Amino acid sequence: MKKVLWSIISKEFIHIRRDKQTLAIVILWPLLMLFLYGYAITLEMKEIPTIITDLAHNPLSREYVDDIASSRFFRVTGRDIAESEIEPVFRHRRARCVIVIPPSFGKDDPGNRIIQLIIDASDPNAANYIHTYLGTITASFNRRHSGGMRLPFRFEPRLLYNPDLKSSFFFVPGLVAVIIMLFSALLSSIAIVREKEMGTLEQILVSPLTPMQLVIGKLVPYLLLSLADSILVLIVAHVCFTVPMHGSGILLLATLIIYVVSGLSFGLLISTVTRSQQIAMMATMVITVLPSFLLSGFIFPVRSMPLLFQGISQIIPATHFLIIIRGIMLKGAGLAELMPQLGALTLFSLVLISVSIRKFHTTLE
Numbered sequence: 001m002k003k004v005l006w007s008i009i010s011k012e013f014i015h016i017r018r019d020k021q022t023l024a025i026v027i028l029w030p031l032l033m034l035f036l037y038g039y040a041i042t043l044e045m046k047e048i049p050t051i052i053t054d055l056a057h058n059p060l061s062r063e064y065v066d067d068i069a070s071s072r073f074f075r076v077t078g079r080d081i082a083e084s085e086i087e088p089v090f091r092h093r094r095a096r097c098v099i100v101i102p103p104s105f106g107k108d109d110p111g112n113r114i115i116q117l118i119i120d121a122s123d124p125n126a127a128n129y130i131h132t133y134l135g136t137i138t139a140s141f142n143r144r145h146s147g148g149m150r151l152p153f154r155f156e157p158r159l160l161y162n163p164d165l166k167s168s169f170f171f172v173p174g175l176v177a178v179i180i181m182l183f184s185a186l187l188s189s190i191a192i193v194r195e196k197e198m199g200t201l202e203q204i205l206v207s208p209l210t211p212m213q214l215v216i217g218k219l220v221p222y223l224l225l226s227l228a229d230s231i232l233v234l235i236v237a238h239v240c241f242t243v244p245m246h247g248s249g250i251l252l253l254a255t256l257i258i259y260v261v262s263g264l265s266f267g268l269l270i271s272t273v274t275r276s277q278q279i280a281m282m283a284t285m286v287i288t289v290l291p292s293f294l295l296s297g298f299i300f301p302v303r304s305m306p307l308l309f310q311g312i313s314q315i316i317p318a319t320h321f322l323i324i325i326r327g328i329m330l331k332g333a334g335l336a337e338l339m340p341q342l343g344a345l346t347l348f349s350l351v352l353i354s355v356s357i358r359k360f361h362t363t364l365e
Contacts, residue, residue, distance in 0.1 A: 051094070053080050056105035061101050077095055169243055177321045181317065272356065291312075297319055
């Protein structure tokens with residue numbers, strides 16, 4: 001009995017040792033999750049891009065501005081902009097909030113002690129934090145000057161793009177981006193692996209097809225299927241979760257095609273370096289889902305992460321598509337505001353397709 005049991009245990013150890021890909025995933029997955037959750041996940045916000053318009057320009061208002069600028073919560077990125085510039089600032093993501101200090105700040109008029117706080121509330125969680133942070137700074141400022149006759153001051157928030165602070169307006173577009181990436185990558189990740197497992201890869205070796213023709217031929221059906229599924233997901237998000245659509249649907253569809261191509265080419269690359277469908281699907285889950293959830297800005301602000309993870313987030317397609325889909329649906333952003341993200345997404349797709357074709361050519365050899 002013991003001999004048989006030991007034989008089974010030995011066989012399993014030999015199998016695990018020989019299956020190096022599965023062994024690597026089993027070892028690295030818990031470490032990767034611990035590493036990402038330990039450093040990337042934080043509900044605290046800091047270095048919030050902020051624009052301050054000081055209409056008073058007196059010693060008291062300058063002291064209040066200094067209090068804001070010296071805190072670790074706010075990072076002043078601009079000053080004294082006109083009211084007509086506020087919405088373009090939010091569309092180009094140059095600031096998350098605008099603080100307007102009235103001309104009568106510090107004077108004895110009791111009816112003009114309101115500081116206006118204008119917040120980009122497309123992320124309701126961030127809007128709440130900004131409101132709380134400025135309230136803390138204002139309360140401290142008031143306590144410091146409590147002996148004067150001209151205080152206390154208070155601020156009045158104004159919420160743009162999501163005045164009701166519905167979390168679904170922020171999370172649903174992000175969830176759409178994650179689902180599209182996962183679904184498209186999973187579809188194509190088994191494309192080449194299936195040929196290997198079924199033993200039909202040898203037939204490809206003697207076919208007159210070039211690697212580019214074969215890769216494109218395999219991607220096109222999955223591209224159409226992924227687009228159909230993506231459009232369905234967007235319709236459900238709009239109808240069931242009442243996520244608004246303020247921008248151009250054609251622009252969103254065009255960017256969606258680029259994003260789906262990046263997901264398909266990424267899955268195809270995984271398919272060329274793995275030997276079984278199970279390993280391909282596991283690798284796709286690890287490489288696409290975890291970064292898309294944790295490092296793309298889907299839940300946690302990228303600016304609140306360590307610099308290393310901020311750099312890593314820039315090579316994740318979901319990071320750029322999240323800005324695109326939220327910008328188009330919630331803010332009505334146009335092509336001009338989204339050019340950096342579109343450029344990064346296009347470059348990422350071209351690089352992945354090129355690497356996939358080259359790697360597949362090596363596989364055929």
